[in-house]
Amino acid sequence: MAEADKSDEPVAEETLAEVAARCGLGFSREAMSRLDNYRQLLWDWNEKLNLTRHTTVEKFVTRDLFDTAQLSLLIPNGEKVLDIGSGGGVPGIPLAILRPDLKVYLCESVNKKANVLFDMVEKLGLDVTVYAARVEAVVERSSQAPKFDTLIARGVGPLWKFMFWLRPHHEQWKRLVLLKGPSWPDERGEARHRGLMKGFDLRRIAEYENPHNGAVTTVLTVTRAEKPASGKPGKRR
C-alpha cells in the first residue's frame, strides 16, 4: 500500500530548549522556562506594539538569547547593570533571568514601551527596575539613581551618541559595553572626530558569529582612560 503524502502536514517548530541546545546554550531548566515565558509575553505585546522582528523561536534564540549569553560571560558577579534603550527588553530581561546575581535596570525613552517593560518584569517576578526615561536623564539624577557598574546596549545608536549622552556623567558608570556590527571602526572614527573619546579607552573585548546567519558581532567596551605616568606622552584616544 502506498504511504500517505505527508508534505502538506505542518512542520512543528522546534522548542526553545531544542534550538538553545543546537546553539550550545546550556541554560538551566528553570531559566529555560522563564525565558520561554518572557518570549511569550514579548510576542503577545508585539501584536499591539512594534517591539521585535524576532517572531520565530529560531530568531529569538539565535539573535536575542545568543547575544545575551555572550554578554553575560563578560559581566562580573554582583554588578549593577543598566540596559540602555531596552525596547522589548533585550538584552536586559534575559540577562536578569540568566544572572540572578546581577541587579539589572532597564531604561527606555518611549513611554509605551517602558510600560510594557514594567508589565513583563512584574509578570516574570523579576527584581528589575525600569526607568521610563532617556539614559541622559537616568545618569544625570545622581541623587536618585545608583551608580552603575556596567552600561549595556544593543541596537540603540552609534558610539558617538552614547559618548555624547554619557560623557558628562562619567562618575555614574564604570564601563560601557556595546554590541556592534561590522561598521564599528567607522563609529569609532566619528566619535574620535567629534572629540568624544578624549580621556576614555575603547577596547574590542570579544567577537562572535551568529549561529543563524554567521553575522559577526563585536563587543566594545569604553572605560575612563588611566592617566599616563608622568613624563610619558599619553596615547591618542
Ligand SMILES: C[S@@+](CC[C@H](N)C(=O)[O-])C[C@H]1O[C@@H](n2cnc3c(N)ncnc32)[C@H](O)[C@@H]1O
Ligand atoms: C532599535 S531599539 C533596540 C531595542 C533592544 N535593545 C534590542 O536590541 O532589541 C532602540 C531603543 O532605544 C530607545 N532609545 C533611543 N534613544 C534612547 C535614549 N537616549 N535613552 C533611552 N532609550 C533610548 C528607543 O526608544 C528604542 O526603543
